[in-house]
Amino acid sequence: MSRLDQEHDVVAMARELGLRGDPVEAVVHFCEERIDCWAADVGGVENVAALEQLVADRLQLAFEEACSDDDLERLIAKYVAQGEYVFAALRDELGPTTFGLTIKRRHCGPDSGDKYVAVIDCRGEKASRRFFTRWHEIAHLLVLERELDAPVRRSSHDPIERLMDEIAGRIGFYEPIFGLIFAREHTKPPLEFRTVEAVRNAYCGRASFQSTLFACQRRMSTPVVYVEAEVKYKAGEERRLRSKQRKLFQDDPPVAKLRVGLAVPNQSAIDRDFRIVPNMRVPEGSVIHKLHSDASMEQASGRENLESWEFSDGNSLPACEVWVDARKVGERVIAIVQPTN
Amino acid sequence: MPSVGERIRKRRNELGWTQDVLGQKAGVSKGFLSDLENGKRKVGADTLYDIARVLSLSLDYLMTGTQGETEPPSEVQIPASLATFAARAGISFRQALTLLDMQQQIIAHRSSTKKEKLDKVDWQKFYEAVKDFLQ
DSSP: OOTGGGOHHHHHHHHHTTOOSSHHHHHHHHHHHHHHHHHHHTTOOSSHHHHHHHHHHHTTEEEEEESSHHHHHHHHHHHHTTTOGGGGGHHHHSOTTEEEEEEEOSSSOTTOTTSEEEEEEOSGGGGGGHHHHHHHHHHHHHTHHHHTTSOOOOOTTSHHHHHHHHHHHHHTTOHHHHHHHHHHHOOSSSOOHHHHHHHHHHHOTTSOHHHHHHHHHHHOSSOOEEEEEEEEOOHHHHHHHHSGGGGGGSSSOOOOEEEEEEEEEOHHHHHTTOOOOTTOBOOTTSHHHHHHHOTTOSEEEEEEEGGGOBOTTSOBOOOOEEEEEEEEETTEEEEEEEEOO | OOOHHHHHHHHHHHHTOOHHHHHHHHTOOHHHHHHHHTTOSOOOHHHHHHHHHHTTOOHHHHHHOHHHHHSOOOOOOOOHHHHHHHHHHTOOHHHHHHHHHHHHHEEEEEESSOOOOGGGOOHHHHHHHHGGGOO
């Protein structure tokens, strides 16, 4: 049972939907079943675009995308003209860190196909999250009856938002379609970035690389840990730098180093206790560190042993030969780490 | 014991609304409402919520009727932050209700940073964005 399974809001949602068992899995399964029924009604769906259209139709959901400020203004004018004045607030609501929102229309018929309008902000760098945001908004509507109790304004740290991400990650990469493509493109371990790219192109070019990578990772029956490395301080250093004690560092300031910012294991990695710990330093001999230090390289892969990954107290990760596939994304390095045996 | 439809009709009559008016406010057709009030149709939680909201009744009361027999039907709860803003800005109760209603139309919100709960919405900013449309 995951930590998310123990969150009160998640447990309450599962209960109110009348579900039993582990709450996260039960709610995800509930959503998948709804979609399975709709897909069966129409004799199946061939691709994710058709699936999204089918699901949106059943949920009376219309998508609107704003790729520029002008797009957003047109969108606001369109709905305000129909008496949906809340759209006038979109300029503020779609701030720098908000990727999308769903609005329930007041002025439409009960059977209207756009009873709900999901506005997806595709301006600038937000465009890369477009695919996932659309499925995230769908996830909210799939569990809507529970949601009506508390209109949502939540952060990505909120348990319900994390649950919606979990649902979006599953239904957006719908097993009957995605599973076939993954099985075709990936024949044996290890999972490689080029395989993920091939799967993404075959499934949906609009899906982000990262969301596709997580979908592939989830389907691996062998341990895979996704790692994001970035230059940062130790947690304690970070805290002190932000505190009144920062004066103590004036003569000997801490040095930021390449550390693990995020480490996400798949189920097999959890089961086998194969782990990489967030915030630990990435050793200089690591494929990840070498890639980060070499301005001429964009990606790298190779073998190394995790026993060289040390904690501040001198201990290290258990000895385990791993294969690492890494690439640069801005200032960070993302990597997948897998045992070789 | 009165049915859901009868409770809707009773409250609608108390407010002096026609089925047309209630239908328009709740986003349902007059025919649907008529069937519902006459017990000829079932209603989903989603639609019932809309009706309860515009009638200023709790969903519990509409579904069971029990709350109404022991205590007055619950009124719309205005968040403290909105009440404070409304008092400061000098906007009417009706406008405050409209603001709340508009805010509640936003049913999902995907963000990467911490967002505040409904009680801590920046009502000033929200008001500025929609004030031209407030009655």
